[in-house]
Amino acid sequence: MPKIGNPRLSKDIPCERCHSKRKVGKKWTEKIKNASGFMVLEHIQIVCTNKECQLEFERKLVEEEIKREKIKEGRNAGRNTTSPQASK
Ligand SMILES: [Zn+2]
Numbered sequence: 472m473p474k475i476g477n478p479r480l481s482k483d484i485p486c487e488r489c490h491s492k493r494k495v496g497k498k499w500t501e502k503i504k505n506a507s508g509f510m511v512l513e514h515i516q517i518v519c520t521n522k523e524c525q526l527e528f529e530r531k532l533v534e535e536e537i538k539r540e541k542i543k544e545g546r547n548a549g550r551n552t553t554s555p556q557a558s559k
Pocket residue numbers: 486487488489490491519520521524525
């Protein structure tokens with residue numbers, strides 16, 4: 472589950488892996504449609520100033536993404552099909 476609108480800016484907290492300073496790497500906004508129209512989500516990506524540490528971190532993110540995709544695929548394959556869940 473992606474964290475949405477985390478109010479705490481973790482850029483002021485040193486990296487827990489290498490204890491280097493961190494900085495804001497990327498900022499972007501996302502418009503999400505909801506019941507009352509649109510909601511703008513602000514995303515901030517905090518990166519470690521230690522390049523090697525950051526690269527390692529990104530590699531792990533990608534690995535996790537791949538794992539998640541695989542789990543999804545497994546579900547969609549529908550070996551043991553369960554009744555579809557009623558949404559809301
Ligand atoms: Zn680091």
